[in-house]
Amino acid sequence: MTKLRTILAGNIKAYRNEIGLSQLKLADLVDTAPNYIAMIEAGKRFPSDTMLEKIAIALKCEPYELFSIAPMKKQWQEDLLKDFAEFLAEKLDKIEGEKKL
Numbered sequence: 001m002t003k004l005r006t007i008l009a010g011n012i013k014a015y016r017n018e019i020g021l022s023q024l025k026l027a028d029l030v031d032t033a034p035n036y037i038a039m040i041e042a043g044k045r046f047p048s049d050t051m052l053e054k055i056a057i058a059l060k061c062e063p064y065e066l067f068s069i070a071p072m073k074k075q076w077q078e079d080l081l082k083d084f085a086e087f088l089a090e091k092l093d094k095i096e097g098e099k100k101l
């Protein structure tokens with residue numbers, strides 16, 4: 001997968017998640033099949049300029065923003081923080097459990 005496809009795929013997913021849309025709902029909004037959205041997000045398909053505009057409108061962003069690294073980076077940071085919080089919670093639970101013994 002090219003870097004451009006990787007950025008586009010990550011950004012569409014990040015913007016979609018940010019506004020709480022499922023792939024099914026996004027597909028409905030842009031009048032396409034859900035598996036086409038999934039293929040774009042997996043980097044297996046590259047949308048036409050018309051489809052990019054429809055997707056951007058549905059995601060409430062400008063088409064050029066779908067090619068910026070900022071949203072993808074933000075999603076990565078949020079995912080990292082979530083994973084770290086879960087890791088810490090598990091460790092704290094383990095410590096609390098050992099204290100009770």
